[in-house]
Amino acid sequence: MEKLEAQWMMVPEMKALLESRYTILRHVQASGPVGRRKLAEIVGLPEREVRAAVDFLRDTNLIRVEKEGASITTLGFDLLTSLEAMMNDYIGRTTKARRIAEHYGIREVRIVDGDSDHSESTKLLIGEQAAHALERLATSEQQIVAITGGTSVATVPQFLSGHSLVQNYLFIAARGGMGDAIPLQANSIVSTFAKKGNASYRVFFYPDELSEKAHEVLQNEKEAKEMMALYEKTDIVIHGIGVAEKLVKWRNSSDQVKEKIKQLEAKSEAFGYYFDANGDVVHRIRTVGIQLEHLKEVPNIFALAGGKKKAEAILSYLNIAPPQTVLITDEGAANEMMKQIQFK
Known part of the structure; x- marks a missing residue:
């Protein structure tokens, strides 16, 4: 003892x-x-x-x-x-984190105090963890960091401490975007990362939910090709995990898409892909951005999501998460995830 x-x-x-x-x-x-x-x-x-x-x-x-x-x-x-480290051990977070990571075959799970559903401060703790992890990966060489939109990812930049090596990052939007909720879109968040870290950035304006014909035309534009080339060289990805039903509403998707998401029981969304409980893709939007095949080659991936209500979505995504993924979540989500895992 x-x-x-x-x-x-x-x-x-x-x-x-x-x-x-x-x-x-x-x-x-x-x-x-x-x-x-x-x-x-x-x-x-x-x-x-x-x-x-x-x-x-x-x-x-x-x-x-x-x-x-x-x-x-x-x-x-x-x-x-x-x-x-000691507090995580004695409170039990270390054991929970290890069990979730081992169950889904990902690199690591980090659990912060609280439940994002009830505390904005808890969401900030998730952002803080991600910021510190990002700073630890900074080197004297330029690295490309792809950023998605969302409330969890938007909390990260404020915790960047001004580490001198962060200025060597090139922050890029992980996918094109335009329309409503601009502050939570990747383009806006990327600029905030760059400003706080005194680094370079690249935004990408590209509409969501294009028709197949329009998508074929626009993806051959010079800017789209340049962004695709950057995605293939990305070193770090920081992304959120969305609840499928909420994301289709936020994007003002068509009634047909909303019905499809409901009928196929989509649970989560990431990078424009919608996944069911088993992690199978049931729908994807037509846009230019990080693709699932790109993720296989990215050395470091940080998935940020918390709150008990998001546990089901997180588990859905973890079924297809690349092994180099680090999940940063909170106790609200982790406790609910543990309950669901135990019944599998």
């Missing part, structure tokens, strides 16, 4: 207190500056308990509390970094 486990058996309240303070510190890091009341809502703890924890963290110089709210200090950040 390890020394720490023995201590927790003798003083079990110590473990609960550590988990509580650790969770609060993690969310201060992601959401700060943040007020006590808002923080209590984020972590789902009584305001009195959060107030006591904030006072302790402030007195130990792990956070600073100002008029705008609580923010993490350098000491607090260093402490979180040193505790992360």
Whole structure:
């Protein structure tokens, strides 16, 4: 028996207190500056308990509390970094992550605290994990990073720290796009990545849901051919996983497509492909972008998705996810995924 486990058996309240303070510190890091009341809502703890924890963290110089709210200090950040592996082990995230990764044959699963369905802060923690992973892969050589749209991917750029090697990345839109919800489209997100990392980027304007004839014409245009050449040389992909039924509505797809998605029981969407529960492609939109065959050659792939409601979609996509995939998700999704996996 390890020394720490023995201590927790003798003083079990110590473990609960550590988990509580650790969770609060993690969310201060992601959401700060943040007020006590808002923080209590984020972590789902009584305001009195959060107030006591904030006072302790402030007195130990792990956070600073100002008029705008609580923010993490350098000491607090260093402490979180040193505790992360241990806390993931004892909270059980490491075991869950390993089981999911092994079940689907992917490289790794990383699980952050909370449920994105109920906490915007949890979604930020997913973005933070992806940003740190991206910075660790930066080298002195130029690498191409393909980015998709979506709310989870959109959280990543704010956590780029200005690592000098990030400027060597060329960020490109993983697929063409235009129309509504511009801030969540790949073109907009790519520019944000580049601005924060002082790097280069390439956008790609190309309509969704083209007719077959129009697609044949446009994919032979110079810009489309140039983008396809970049996709074949992509080093890193960062993408989201969508719920199929929501994506067809967001794209204003035709009634015929919506009915097809419903009849064929599509569960997830990624890169313009719609997959059923087994990971079989049941529909794809006509557009120029990263294709499934491209993914086989990409060395590093990060799939970002969280929330209990998205668990089914994530599992659907994992059936076809390339082995070099790293899934970054949250406890809400992971717990539901574990339940579903156990019945297979």
